[in-house]
Amino acid sequence: MRGTLYLAWRYLAFHRVKTAILVGAITLIVFLPVGLRVIVDQSSRQLTARAEATPLVIGAKGSPTELTLNTLYFSSDVPARTTYAAASEVADTDLAQAIPMYVRFRVRDQPIVGTTLEYFGFRALKLAEGRQMAVLGEAVLGSRAAEQLGVGPGDHVVSSPESVFDIAGVYPLRMPVVGVLEFTDSADDDAVFVDVKTAWVIEGLGHGHQDLSQPEAAAGVLRREGNVVVGNASVMQFNEITPDNIDSFHFHGDLSDFPLTAVVVVPPDQRSSALLQGRYQTAELSQVVSPSEVMDELLGTILTVEKFVIAGAVTVGLATLATAFLVFALSLRLRRRERETLFKIGGSRAAVATVMTSEIVAVLAVGVLLALLLTFLTQRYGDVIIRALIR
Amino acid sequence: MIRIEGLRFRYGEGDFQLRIPELxxxxxxxxxFIGPSGSGKTTLLNLIAGIIRPETxxxxxxxxxxxxxxDPERRRFRVxxxxxxxxxFELLEYLSVLDNILLPYRIHAALQLDATVRDRARALAERVGISDKLDRPPRRLSQGERQRVAVCRAVLTDPPLLLTDEPTGNLDPVNRERVLDILFDYVRESGTTLVSVTHDHEILARFGRVVDFRDFHSVGEAGVS
Structure with a gap:
C-alpha cells in the first residue's frame, strides 16, 4: 500500500499545478454555500441579539435601518440628526430612560460614541482597568479599540478629521484615556466612549480659549461692546481639555438644539413602550423604531438574497464539478497506457486502481478538508468579518 | 520452460486467429519471434505472460x-x-529513473521493497551506464537511455523469463547494439530465458533460435517446436 500511495503522491506532485487548480475548484464548490450559510447564521444571531437588547431608538425621520445600524453598531453611515431636545422629551414623559447617542466622529477607524454614563449601565459594560469618564474630554475605550489604537489609561487618543479637505471644519481633539472596558464580543469593544458634550466639543459647538478679559489676552480682542468681548482670529483655542483650561470650555447656543444621532429609549414595561411608540407615530420630524423589527426586516432581505446567492453558488458549483469530472475522465483516458503498463508488468488490481484514482480521491479529500478548514475559520472569525462589514 | 499445446486465440469477432498446436x-x-505485422507475435508474448488467456x-x-x-494469480505470476x-519503453513520466526501475516493487504486495532491492537497482543502473541520471525524469533521457531504464525495470526482480517486444524498434544502430549487449549479457549470466518479438533481421544472429510466424502458419496444425 505504501508503494502505491508513493506513486500516487509522485503523480500529484508532478502535476501540481493541475492538482492545485482542481483542489481550489472543489474547495470553493463546497465552501461557498456552507460558508455563506455560516456567515448568515452568525450575522442573524449577532444582529438579533443586540437588537433585542435595545428596546426602542428615537431619531430623525429617515432610514430606520441606517438609524438602527448606527446606534447599535456605530456604523459609519451617519443618520439624519435629531436634537438633544428629543432625549429631554422622552425623559420628561417619565415613561422611559433616555440615553443620548452621538456617533459621528472617529479615532482612526474606531467610532467615537458620545453618550452618558447611563449607556454603560444599560449595556452592562464593566471596566477592565482605569476608571469611568468623569469630566469633559475624557475617553473610555472598548477592549478592541484599546488594542487597535495601542493605548490604555494614561495615554491619549486624538479625534480624526472627517475629511482632509475639511480645513475650516472639525478640529482634532486630544483626549486622555481614563479606562478600558472588559471584552464583550460586541460593537462596544470597538468604540471610543466619550461624554456627549465632548462629542459636541469635537464638532466645534463647544470650545475653550484664552480668557479675553485678562490683560495678557489683549492682542486677541477685536472689539468690546459693553460686557461682550469679541475676539479676533489670533485667539488661541485649546485642542485638549486639561484641568488648567477646562473652565474656559463653554458652549454657544441652546443645548437642546445640539445634535444627536439617536436616543436609546429603555421603557420599564410593554405599556410604556406602547405609549411612547404611539406618541411618535404622528411626529413629523422624528421616528421611533424597534431595532428587533428593523433587524427582522433586514434579515428577511438577507435571507432572500442568500437564497439567490446559494442557488447561484450551487449552479456554478455543479458546473465546476462537471468540469472537474470531465478533467478526471480525460486524465483517466490519458493514463490508459500507464494503466496497461502497470497491468502488463503485474500490478495488482488494487494497486492499479489506487494509482489511477489517487488524483480524484486526493483532490476531493483535500478540497473538502480545505473547505472544512475555511468553514471553521469563518465560524471562528465570522463575527469579526460581520462587524467589519457593518462598520 | 515454456510449453504450449493446442492453443487457439481470437480477438472478439475479428478475423484474426492464432492457432499453435505445439510450441x-x-x-x-x-x-x-519474427513474421509480418498482424501475424500474432505480440499476442503470443501476451499469452505466455498471462496478460490474455487462450480460448482453448x-x-x-x-x-x-x-x-x-x-486474474490475481496471473498478475502475481507476471510480477x-x-x-x-x-x-x-512505457516508463512513467512522473517518476524519476530510479523510481521507474523500482516500479514492480511498488505495485504488488508479492514484492517487498527494501534496501537490498534499492542497491540492486542502483547496481543495474551503474551497469547500463545511467547511474548519474537516477533522479531525472524520463523526458530528460535519450531514447537509448530510456530503453536501458526499461531493461533495468524488467530484470530488477531477477525473473527467470524475459519477454521483449521489439526492444530495439525505436533505437538507432549504436543504441540498438548497446541495449542488445545489455540484454544478452544479462541472459547469459543469469540463465534467464529470453523470448523476443522483432522485425529487425540484423539482430537475429544473436538468438539461439528463430521462430518465423510465416513458417508457423504454413505448418498449420502440425505446430512448431
Missing part, C-alpha cells in the same frame, strides 16, 4: 499452467516471474 521453448535459451489449449511456463490461473520490455 516448446527450453529454459535458458534465447528465441526470436494450454500455456505452461516453468511448470505453471498460466492459462488456468485466475514475480516475467520481465517485460516494450518497444515504446
Amino acid at each position: 516448446l521453448v527450453e529454459p535458458g535459451t534465447t528465441t526470436a 489449449g494450454r500455456v505452461e511456463t516453468r511448470n505453471v499452467e498460466v492459462s488456468a490461473l485466475s 514475480t516471474t516475467v520481465g517485460l520490455v516494450f518497444q515504446e
Whole structure:
C-alpha cells in the first residue's frame, strides 16, 4: 500500500499545478454555500441579539435601518440628526430612560460614541482597568479599540478629521484615556466612549480659549461692546481639555438644539413602550423604531438574497464539478497506457486502481478538508468579518 | 520452460486467429519471434505472460499452467516471474529513473521493497551506464537511455523469463547494439530465458533460435517446436 500511495503522491506532485487548480475548484464548490450559510447564521444571531437588547431608538425621520445600524453598531453611515431636545422629551414623559447617542466622529477607524454614563449601565459594560469618564474630554475605550489604537489609561487618543479637505471644519481633539472596558464580543469593544458634550466639543459647538478679559489676552480682542468681548482670529483655542483650561470650555447656543444621532429609549414595561411608540407615530420630524423589527426586516432581505446567492453558488458549483469530472475522465483516458503498463508488468488490481484514482480521491479529500478548514475559520472569525462589514 | 499445446486465440469477432498446436521453448535459451505485422507475435508474448488467456489449449511456463490461473494469480505470476520490455519503453513520466526501475516493487504486495532491492537497482543502473541520471525524469533521457531504464525495470526482480517486444524498434544502430549487449549479457549470466518479438533481421544472429510466424502458419496444425 505504501508503494502505491508513493506513486500516487509522485503523480500529484508532478502535476501540481493541475492538482492545485482542481483542489481550489472543489474547495470553493463546497465552501461557498456552507460558508455563506455560516456567515448568515452568525450575522442573524449577532444582529438579533443586540437588537433585542435595545428596546426602542428615537431619531430623525429617515432610514430606520441606517438609524438602527448606527446606534447599535456605530456604523459609519451617519443618520439624519435629531436634537438633544428629543432625549429631554422622552425623559420628561417619565415613561422611559433616555440615553443620548452621538456617533459621528472617529479615532482612526474606531467610532467615537458620545453618550452618558447611563449607556454603560444599560449595556452592562464593566471596566477592565482605569476608571469611568468623569469630566469633559475624557475617553473610555472598548477592549478592541484599546488594542487597535495601542493605548490604555494614561495615554491619549486624538479625534480624526472627517475629511482632509475639511480645513475650516472639525478640529482634532486630544483626549486622555481614563479606562478600558472588559471584552464583550460586541460593537462596544470597538468604540471610543466619550461624554456627549465632548462629542459636541469635537464638532466645534463647544470650545475653550484664552480668557479675553485678562490683560495678557489683549492682542486677541477685536472689539468690546459693553460686557461682550469679541475676539479676533489670533485667539488661541485649546485642542485638549486639561484641568488648567477646562473652565474656559463653554458652549454657544441652546443645548437642546445640539445634535444627536439617536436616543436609546429603555421603557420599564410593554405599556410604556406602547405609549411612547404611539406618541411618535404622528411626529413629523422624528421616528421611533424597534431595532428587533428593523433587524427582522433586514434579515428577511438577507435571507432572500442568500437564497439567490446559494442557488447561484450551487449552479456554478455543479458546473465546476462537471468540469472537474470531465478533467478526471480525460486524465483517466490519458493514463490508459500507464494503466496497461502497470497491468502488463503485474500490478495488482488494487494497486492499479489506487494509482489511477489517487488524483480524484486526493483532490476531493483535500478540497473538502480545505473547505472544512475555511468553514471553521469563518465560524471562528465570522463575527469579526460581520462587524467589519457593518462598520 | 515454456510449453504450449493446442492453443487457439481470437480477438472478439475479428478475423484474426492464432492457432499453435505445439510450441516448446527450453529454459535458458534465447528465441526470436519474427513474421509480418498482424501475424500474432505480440499476442503470443501476451499469452505466455498471462496478460490474455487462450480460448482453448494450454500455456505452461516453468511448470505453471498460466492459462488456468485466475486474474490475481496471473498478475502475481507476471510480477514475480516475467520481465517485460516494450518497444515504446512505457516508463512513467512522473517518476524519476530510479523510481521507474523500482516500479514492480511498488505495485504488488508479492514484492517487498527494501534496501537490498534499492542497491540492486542502483547496481543495474551503474551497469547500463545511467547511474548519474537516477533522479531525472524520463523526458530528460535519450531514447537509448530510456530503453536501458526499461531493461533495468524488467530484470530488477531477477525473473527467470524475459519477454521483449521489439526492444530495439525505436533505437538507432549504436543504441540498438548497446541495449542488445545489455540484454544478452544479462541472459547469459543469469540463465534467464529470453523470448523476443522483432522485425529487425540484423539482430537475429544473436538468438539461439528463430521462430518465423510465416513458417508457423504454413505448418498449420502440425505446430512448431
